[in-house]
Amino acid sequence: MRDAMNVRKISFPRYAEYNCAFKYVFEEALEVRCITPPAITKRTMELGAKHSPEFVCTPFKITLGSMIEALEAGADTLMMVHGLCRLGYYGELQEQILHDLGYHFDFINLSEYDMSKKKEYIKIVKRINPKVHLARFVAKFMEGVRMVEYLDEITAIYYKNCGFDPTGQYKAAYQRFLTDMYTARTRSDIEDGYRSVRQAFQAVPLNRPVRPLRVGVVGEFYTVMDAFSNLELEQKLADMGVEIHRWMNVTHQFLHNHGQKNMAVKIKNLCTYEMGPTATANIWYAKECAERGFDGLVHIKSAGCTPEIDVMPVLQTISRDYKIPVLYLTYDSQSSDVGMMTRLEAFYDMIHMRKKVL
């Protein structure tokens, strides 16, 4: 048992670069220690895949691997979110698998709570740290949310522009920003980091052509955002000299999601109903990119991802109607750089040729 002097050492699996904000919320708002799991590597993936059911979607395997690495790094508490689709069931099965492996830990599974009720949130906060002062928690939590917004904003700017900087300064500035966020302890740390990366970005002269190739990226929530999972698709495509646009991120999907109803109106001709957790946003954004004359779309998903497989026929319709090429990428624990690069290069060649002809 944990002795009363020690605070909880809590961990949440790796998820893109959002762990900086999780860390901030755990340490500054909840006043417990956060064990940020090591960055995902091939080992994480292999560990996760080894102990997962074979046909489960890939994010399950990666987050399981990341949980094991968090436990190895000394975490005594793990947390898993609730969610639509299979995600809402990840927690219960991962907890069972980790217990069967012999690990001891406290597991906070948000799927066990009714997240539609405010008082459940308080219950969770109090469970993590009974001594937390609620008003202070809320204030600090909002700073964590601010960090997510900045992260999403900066990441979007980064992938849109980094392909046009041969010097590497753009990338260095982005990396510095990430480090700043992972080490931020106060609100002004966050604000300073944000301000300095914006300045640094502006100082880099870009050699963007007048009509650069523009590609819209859509897909399943985890794999589309997690650079390790998608084998750094955005970076690789950007490095070929392409402007990358992705709407899907935590800010848009969860924090400022006023527009989803109106999105549905704009895609009425393509689908009548909400087809899955991220379907409406993905279809809307794909159509938006097509209408704005983008050169191509990339659809990213984990192998076997039910809702995104079901979005594909609609994307095929968009592709046909607007004559926009779509590259469909599926990732499993065996996906390799080589295989993806070949497809990516072929895709690039195609959109490049089309641009010349059109």
Added chain:
Amino acid sequence: MEAKKTPVVGLPRAMLYYRYRTLWHAFFDELGIKTVVSGPTDREILDRGTSLAIDEACLSLKIFLGHAASLVGKCDYILIPRVSNFGRHRNMCTRFEALPDLAKNVFRESGQRFLTYDIDVLQKKNEAAAFQALGQSLGFPARAVRKAYKLAKKAEQAKYKALVREQEQLYKTDGLKILIAAHSYVADDPYIGWTVTSYLKKAGVTPIRADIVDRAGAVGCSPQISPTCKWEMSREIIGSIAMHCDKVDGIILLSAFPCGPDSMVNELISRRVKRVPVLNLVLDSQTGTAGVETRLESFVDIIRFKEGLL
């Protein structure tokens, strides 16, 4: 509507047909609407569906699209409901949310029209309201629709009760009994599920369907095995296992490759249900009958051995 000619509605014999057939037939009959049902699944239907589906889709969707394709041009509408949830923690696999729009996009060039209704209780759309809207959209007066739904619902309940009673009897029979835990459209599909049940019968084993169960009771029991499972059809099956695992000699978890919910639920069942032997059987369009039979044979042997019958 200009009710000159009542439309013909096509019902794909796949997926939710197996859950709702009594309700659908009774409802349309009552309104005087003719229905056509696609033929039982065969290789041709499966191949056609496979060519229409995204490669990675589950076997059930491939079969479904094959059935839908066989109805294109043979009816005025093909019925494809959207079923999202029956309330909190009572969801369907997301594929049932996507199905009507998915089919519309797949068959876009064919000119085929579709009929749909939307069950999304979290958005305050329940079954009665959905059928009401469906009937009225076909031009029938509100009263007639209400009556048709009421009668159809009654017929459905009576039929289902009888089915459940029949299964309950099976638990009392002598000899080896194996519980088949599968979605109805997997267990009851002549091309896939029946290969399993018919083999077991030939081997002198009584197969019992886990999904044919007092549904509300089973959903209530499901937290005994898995407290956070939120898929309605999986909860019915899990609950049925909790209710019946003492009364059978083995359980076969039968799944259509690569079923999303089953990929997790069946793993959890295997880890938590220890009282009886459990066999995990995943069927795909490649699985030959021979491979399935070998696995069934050895599973039955294990049970017989364990019970001292070998």
